[in-house]
Amino acid sequence: MxxxxxxxxxxxxxxxxxxxxxxxxxxxxxxxxxxxxxxxxxxxxxxxxxxxxxxxxxxxxxxxxxxxxxxxxxxxxxxxxxxxxxxxxxxxxxxxxxxxxxxxxxxxxxxxxxxxxxxxxxxxxxxxxxxxxxxxxxxxxxxxxxxxxxxxxxxxxxxxxxxxxxxxxxxxxxxxxxxxxxxxxxxxxxxxxxxxxxxxxxxxxxxxxxxxxxATGATPLTADLLEHMAERNRHVLSIAQFNIGGNMDFLALTIPEKNIMKEFTKSSIVEDILGYDAPHYIKPTGYLGPLGDKKFVSMHIEYITFNGLRDELVVNYRINDSxxxxxxxxxxxxxxxxxxxxxxxxxxxxxxxxxxxxxxxxxxxxxxxxxxxxxxxxxxxxxxxxxxxxxxxx
Ligand SMILES: NC(=O)c1ccc[n+]([C@@H]2O[C@H](COP(=O)([O-])OP(=O)(O)OC[C@H]3O[C@@H](n4cnc5c(N)ncnc54)[C@H](O)[C@@H]3O)[C@@H](O)[C@H]2O)c1
Missing domain, CATH: 3.40.50.720 (NAD(P)-binding Rossmann-like Domain)
Structure with a gap:
């Protein structure tokens, strides 16, 4: 074939x-x-x-x-x-x-x-x-x-x-x-x-x-981490996730209408996986030329665990985007x-x-x-x- x-x-x-x-x-x-x-x-x-x-x-x-x-x-x-x-x-x-x-x-x-x-x-x-x-x-x-x-x-x-x-x-x-x-x-x-x-x-x-x-990079990882939270009934209080990269795709996303398109496709995961809409900021946030195609991603998730205590998860990584x-x-x-x-x-x-x-x-x-x-x-x-x-x- x-x-x-x-x-x-x-x-x-x-x-x-x-x-x-x-x-x-x-x-x-x-x-x-x-x-x-x-x-x-x-x-x-x-x-x-x-x-x-x-x-x-x-x-x-x-x-x-x-x-x-x-x-x-x-x-x-x-x-x-x-x-x-x-x-x-x-x-x-x-x-x-x-x-x-x-x-x-x-x-x-x-x-x-x-x-x-x-x-x-x-x-x-x-x-x-x-x-x-x-x-x-x-x-x-x-x-x-x-x-x-x-x-x-x-x-x-x-x-x-x-x-x-x-x-x-x-x-x-x-x-x-x-x-x-x-x-x-x-x-x-x-x-x-x-x-x-x-x-x-x-x-x-x-x-x-x-x-x-x-779905590459940060969004699938966020989705899997939210699944992890949902399966353990940890209550998510907030999610911050941003990407900064230096390729043409990131430059295109500095045009507001294009960035909104990405925000829409990325944010739908929160309510779908958790069953409630935890406050979140998930979007490509910026263009920085020297990073080239290897973007920088950072993520912070805060949630309530047993006995009402609060945990925080922080992830930083760099990914070859394309x-x-x-x-x-x-x-x-x-x-x-x-x-x-x-x-x-x-x-x-x-x-x-x-x-x-x-x-x-x-x-x-x-x-x-x-x-x-x-x-x-x-x-x-x-x-x-x-x-x-x-x-x-x-
Ligand atoms: N990890 C990732 O890189 C990733 C993840 C998810 C989605 N995407 C999407 O993939 C797409 C491509 O990413 P990229 O890094 O290759 O971007 P890029 O800017 O390097 O490439 C896009 C190419 O499309 C061409 N193009 C634009 N309009 C065209 C048209 N009307 N007809 C034919 N060609 C046209 C441009 O000239 C350019 O060569 C982007 O829209 C991005 O949102 C990328």
Whole structure:
């Protein structure tokens, strides 16, 4: 089997993904940081093929993934020469990097949105993707709720209402309906798997949308620590968690509307896991250039323990930000394909619950990642993929 994958947004996460994947395929490193990297999912790393990648940064469009990766991460990791075969294509901008120091280009300068849907679907007919992986700069997007409203926005060429993420998701659904069933994986906060309109669109297209907002770094750890508190009936009084980083993603989050999108996807975990809304401050708080891609995370949780006494938990750590999501993406690609082939349409909560900060569908709750992992193992077992025995043997 070959899982043909299209990348949307060739930034830091994409650089680490394409480089890391090639290095694993070449046997140059172990798949550490890939959740099911040491389990047999029935799809090998060799079977993942990146067939196309899109961006709107004029310094990237037309360049190879090799050149772009050398520039971005070449001082940290060896960049395989095989990436010279992947040339980054021009995407659809729709204002997604406005306010950032990026010289943007975009097909939407030359075509209407309706025409662009057909242009992209025609391109994808040649590449035959099974998977679309959306890793654009964080955008400020509102759910459509109603499928007709989404269709109307495309018809009316309403560029104010549509984000690039929603536009790509719409075009990929059309491709899925007319040509080949496909999965759209959304690791950014724009609501797709949390938008009933998009989930309905994917159901009708016999495709699958997974999302929203990849859970790496501090948020899954906070979720698991809250599970720990809930299971011991410790009453949480407050949660403070902040991230400071120096990559483009953190710079984008200095734009208030974009930061609000992250706050929304991160904060939903508190009430969902504890059952009450403990006062909390959970958001990316700042940009500090010298930290680069290795962000600084700090967390403080105060709670009431037995006999009414107060405990405090303090965690400080530094995380390589983009590689942690890139490792997750390797398995999102494989699991997305497994879910699609087993007949799932619309969205797939067991996958979203483990991999996403705001797992869709809209009405679904966040659970801790420890609980979500066990449920995902059950989901795979129902599809004939047994990895439980492996876990039990530990
Ligand atoms: N650990 C993590 O790094 C992490 C965790 C969760 C979610 N995310 C999300 O992943 C996304 C990518 O993160 P990153 O660090 O790679 O960011 P980045 O800024 O390095 O990369 C984003 C890329 O998308 C491109 N882009 C922007 N608008 C586009 C459009 N309309 N069409 C095509 N390309 C477009 C940009 O030019 C850039 O190359 C962010 O939205 C972030 O919120 C990251």
């Amino acid at each position: 070959v899982v043909r994958t299209v990348i949307l947004g060739h930034g830091m996460v994409a650089n680490h993904l394409v480089v890391g994947l090639e290095r694993i395929k070449n046997g140059d490193m172990e798949p550490y940081g890939v959740p099911f990297g040491n389990k047999d999912l029935g799809i090998d790393f060799d079977e993942i093929e990146i067939v196309a990648s899109y961006d709107i940064d004029s310094h990237k469009v037309g360049k190879t993934a090799y050149t772009v990766a050398r520039r971005a991460i070449g001082d940290q990791v060896p960049v395989p020469k095989s990436l010279r075969e992947l040339v980054i294509r021009e995407g659809v901008h729709l204002g997604s990097v406005e306010g950032l120091p990026i010289k943007a280009t975009g097909l939407d300068k030359r075509y209407s949105l309706g025409d662009l849907v057909d242009i992209l679907v025609d391109e994808w007919r040649e590449y035959e993707p099974d998977v679309f992986l959306n890793m654009l700069t964080t955008e400020h997007g509102k759910p459509f709720e109603d499928l007709e409203a989404l269709e109307y926005a495309i018809e009316e060429d309403n560029r104010e209402r549509l984000t690039a993420t929603q536009f790509y998701a719409y075009a990929a659904a059309k491709y899925s309906r007319e040509h080949k069933r496909a999965v759209f994986i959304n690791v950014i906060p724009v609501p797709l798997a949390n938008d009933p309109a998009i989930v309905k669109l994917y159901k009708l297209s016999k495709g699958l949308v997974l999302g929203d907002d990849g 590689p942690s999501l890139a490792g997750m993406c390797v398995d999102l690609i494989r699991l997305g394909k497994i879910a699609l082939d087993s007949g799932c349409t619309g969205t797939c909560y067991p996958i979203n619950a483990f991999f996403m900060k705001k797992p869709g569908p809209k009405e679904a709750k966040s659970v801790s990642k420890i609980v979500a992992f066990q449920r995902l193992v059950d989901f795979l077992s129902e599809r004939g993929i047994e990895i439980l025995s492996d876990l039990e043997s530990r």
